[in-house]
Amino acid sequence: MKLVFAGTPEVAVPALDALIASGRHEVAAVVTRPDAPAGRGRRLVASPVAERAAEAGIEVLKPARPRDPEFLARLAEIAPDCCPVVAYGALLPKAALDIPAHGWVNLHFSLLPAWRGAAPVQHAVMAGDEMTGASTFRIEEGLDTGPVFGVLTEQVRPTDTSGDLLTRLAFAGAGLLAATMDGIEDGTLRAEPQPADGVTMAPKITVxxxxxxxxxxxxxxxxxxxxxxxxxxxxxxxxxxxxxxxxxxxxxxxxxxxxxxxxxxxxxxxxxxxxxxxxxxxxxxxxxxxxxxxxxxxxxxxxxxxxxx
Missing domain, CATH: 3.10.25.10 (Formyl transferase, C-terminal domain)
Structure with a gap:
């Protein structure tokens, strides 16, 4: 399939690498957040996903907002079959969601419907969960409410920080996302609605x-x-x-x-x-x-x- 990958931080890079290396799919472009000031000099720095895509010779799109007409026009021109997403960091409008034939498929670091939101790993550790995981699901206009393609589980170790756990999930989840793309392409994978019970929310952790x-x-x-x-x-x-x-x-x-x-x-x-x-x-x-x-x-x-x- 022709893919447009959306992601921003370092945690999204393993998934991008897995899709590039899969041999089955063409990553035609990546979508990431605009360059942001960093360091003591506050100079503008590209996101880790943007840097990795540039290294691989992949087109990089950095819309200020995903609803920008120029971005939507370029996305429609590329005409991706599917848009895999890992920690992109911006809400996608319906106009963008409707462009790929197989939609946008998010890798979320929890066992949905548990810990919907921006900080699932942090909340899992802070809540004392003994088990968590990752899910791939089709993005809808609701917050992490879409039907699920696949899951994997990961034990939360007694000494895990959220950084430790997220690193493991990022690499394991990269394989899950690549397998999800394979299953969508060959028609063997079907998304199932999330259960109504067990919903918990994971808003951003504040200072x-x-x-x-x-x-x-x-x-x-x-x-x-x-x-x-x-x-x-x-x-x-x-x-x-x-x-x-x-x-x-x-x-x-x-x-x-x-x-x-x-x-x-x-x-x-x-x-x-x-x-x-x-x-x-x-x-x-x-x-x-x-x-x-x-x-x-x-x-x-x-x-x-x-x-x-």
Missing amino acids: DDACVDWTAPALRADRVVRGCTPAPGAWTVFRGERLKLIQLGLAPERTDLAPGDLAPAKNSVHVGTGSHAVELLWVQPQGKKPMKGADWARGVRIAPGERLG
């Missing part, structure tokens, strides 16, 4: 969502830190400044600390939660590099009675 509540149980604090790593980054407050939390360790044997209370030792620093303590394994103070929690504690010289939050 406020990433603030650790020390009155919550230790498991909740750990899940927030893992779910918000690498982005947007979990945090708390110490001496009026934000302290980024990169990794915690559970310390169920220690129940003597009130929520937020700090207990530094020679080679560790613990903080109280609503259940038992956690150890600050890795943190990042404002304007500094990540460091071990014990090194941070020695550097700031925590006084008796000082706390987080």
